[in-house]
Amino acid sequence: MYQRQQTTPNSFLFDSKLSEVTPEGQSGIGTSRSGEYEDGQMFDMDAVESESIFTRSIQLISSLLVYFRLSQLASIASTPVTPKKTRYREETKQLINLVVVGHVDAGKSTLMGHLLYQLGYVDQRTIHKYRQESARSGKGSFAFAWVLDETEEERSRGVTMDVAKTSFETISKRVVLLDAPGHKDFIPNMITGASQADAAILVINSARGEFETGFENGGQTHEHAMLLRSLGVGQVVVAVNKLDTVDWSQDRFHEITTIMELFLTKQAGFSHVRYVPVSGLDGDNLSDRIQSSHPLAKWYSGPCLLELIDTFSAPPRASEGPVRIVINDVFKMTTNLLSLSGKIESGEVEAGDKLYIMPTGDAAVVKACSNDNGGAVDICMAGDQVLLTLNGTFEADTIHTGHVVVSGGQDVLMPCRHFVARIVVLDIAPIVKGTKAELYCHSLCESCTVVKLLSSINKGDGSVIKKKPRFLAKQMSGIVEILTDREVAIEAYTKCKALGRITIRARGKTIAAGIVERKLS
Structure with missing residues (x-):
């Protein structure tokens, strides 16, 4: 009788009765061994031991891989690095990374494509070509959008799918333009673009019913604004586009800006927002102020879009x-x-x-x-x-x-899978221990699990309200532990802000945003 402790799929202990079964006329060489569970059922002892050896081998290999991985990182961390004297590059203009966001069909690509054309970055021949090609495809109004929407799929579908990148200059700024997609299916790409930005243009469709669709539940105007703020973008200009479709109505402009001002300052947390009426399709109030004969001049005498872009300030660079x-x-x-x-x-x-x-x-x-x-x-x-x-x-x-x-x-930046984060919940559905989601940080996206709720905290002073809460509901803040499926390159927010801001999404929605407090492993 052999006594063996084994964890089986049913997690029970058994006594194994082993016996050698030797075919008649043969020696014990090449014999098979069998055992008996307590309920009388037989099992193949050789198979059990083979499985055990295989399991131990896998565990040994895993341990060796972890050892070599830690040795690799330790070697990198201990590599002598010759200190470099910081060099300064002669700059005549400040660099601004500018992202353009907004609900699908708000006219973002057309707006910025037309601006680039007016500034001379796109020639007349190219626009003429785009007008002919877009007309043949039944999308005659998309000619300026094609300046930025360059792929065949984007042009055939009529939506921006990836972040288009180009550059232009204003009087005092060198601008890197990031044109982000507006469709909800491409929110991950929008996050990638916004995570690189110093400032943003939020484009609004002022057509009747279109603004409401973009702003209400399910619309991307609301989510894009919240994402901008959580990703650290503090400067924003709202371009109230397509105002020509409502005859340049001052009442419509005032209606939209009143709603947006309340939301952006009171809920999203922007301290100062500026608004500009424009028409991306006609090119009105983009690179030059409107003429006195223009219908908009009856009630608007403020700056054009380009002038407002020129007022953005570059953040401190590290x-x-x-x-x-x-x-x-x-x-x-x-x-x-x-x-x-x-x-x-x-x-x-x-x-x-x-x-x-x-x-x-x-x-x-x-x-x-x-x-x-x-x-x-x-x-x-x-x-x-x-x-x-x-x-x-x-x-x-x-x-x-x-x-x-x-x-x-x-x-050196040490990668990790396990870290502590301070988050605020943005979704109606509460976050609980075990919540599965996607983690977004700078340009990465990785599956993750909220493995612990450490505390709920006061959003104002960070004081602990309750330790080990059962859930974190909408607008609640808390400290949580997060475990990613694979190693990720992130850092504590105090060390590098861009690598320490996180966004958490699940079920196609942004459910939380926050910062990395410290890495655990």
Whole structure:
């Protein structure tokens, strides 16, 4: 009789009665062994032991992988890094990363495409071509939108699907324009665009019934505004578009701005919002103020859209901090070369710098870098949208959007799966222990689980209201523990704001937003 303790799918203990079964005329070599559960049923002892050996082997391999992973990260963290003196680039204009958001069909792409045309960034021949092609496809009014909606699918569907990126200049600013999608199916892409922004234009469709559809439940005007604020965008201009469809009505403009002002300042938390009446299709009040003969001149004498864009201020840049470059796209990847685009959230880079890509830990050396102007530059700095070419040893399909390029040594960013966050609940459905969701932070998206509710807190002073609450309801704030399915490159908000802001979505809705307080593992 052998006594063995085994955890089975039913989680019970059994006594195994082992006996050797030897075919007649054969020795014990090659015999099979069987056992008997307490209920009399037989089992194959060899299969049990084989399964046990297999399980132990898997556990050993997993332990070795964890050991090698920790050794890899420890090696990166202990790598000596030669201190670099911060360099300053001569700038004649401030850099502004500007995202354009709003409900689907608000006219975002048409508005900005027409502005680019008026500024001379798109020539007459191109617009003439777009007018002919869009008319043939039955979308004659989409010619200016095609300046930014460049893919065949976007043009055939008539909606922006990904973030279009271009640049232009005002009198005092160098603007990187991020045209974000408005359809609810592409909210993840909108978050990617907004997470890179210093300021925003929120486009409103003022046509009768259209503003109401975009603002009420299910409309993206409301969600986009909340996302902007949770992602740290504090400067916003509301472009009240398509006002020509209501004969440039002052009453309609006042109705919309009154509703939006109450929502944006009292609920979303913006401190100062400016409004401008425009027509993206006709190009009115975009790059120049309207003439005195224009119907709008009867009641509006304020600045045009371009003038308001020029008033945005650039936030402080962390050029002296450790290198943190969020990857927004990977263009080319071979075994020894990687080309990517991203935004430098802190630090500065130049050719020859040795960097690391997290969470994979791949080492790389900068071969070349260029900023949003498209030309190679000696140095790229915090705030820049960059194109990087890196040399290294890379495995196919291992580096993606949402990974982060970092410096080594004591400044390295350690990836994690488990962290503590301070959140505010935005959805009607409460958050409970075990809530499954998608975590958004900078350009990454990863499945996650809320594994603990540590406390509910006062939104004003952060004091604890209740420890270990059973749930967090809408508008409640709390401290929670979150576990992601895979390692992610994030940081505490106090170390890097851009890598410490999080948005949590589930069931196609934004359910919470907050900041990373500390990483656990």
